[in-house]
Amino acid sequence: MSVPSDPxxxxxxxxxxLADASPGLLSRLLQPFAKRDLTPDAMRAARQGEVMRAEIALHAVAAGYVPLIAGNLGQVVGVRGVQTLLSEAEEDRLAA
Incomplete structure (x- = not known):
């Protein structure tokens, strides 16, 4: 799914x-959400040697926030890369 034209x-x-494993990394990854008054619906992280893989999910967020959050995550010290996956909002699927 591409980002909808309506933000x-x-x-x-x-x-x-994907980031360098370091103390404080996980709390730094949550800051882009907190400053927008968003609470992730799920977060999972696992250390693999010198790197940490984290997945942070929102079931329903305004499409306009997605590139902003991804950009902020990419600016966190130690982050090597950010990939964003989009789908239909959970609340829309539950209402159908």
Whole structure:
């Protein structure tokens, strides 16, 4: 799914992050959400040697926030890459 043209349209988004494993990384990854008053619906992280893989999911977020959050995640110290996966918002599927 591509980002809807309406920035207010709800989408489900998952942010996949690869970063250097370091103390404080996970709290730094949550800051882009907190500053927008968003609470992730799920977060999973696993250390693999010197790197940490994290997945942060939102079931419904305004589409306009997605590129902003991805950009902020990419600016976190130690982050090597961010991938964003979008799908239809969970709330839309539950209402159908």
């Amino acid at each position: 207010a349209a709800p989408v489900a988004a998952r942010f996949l992050v």
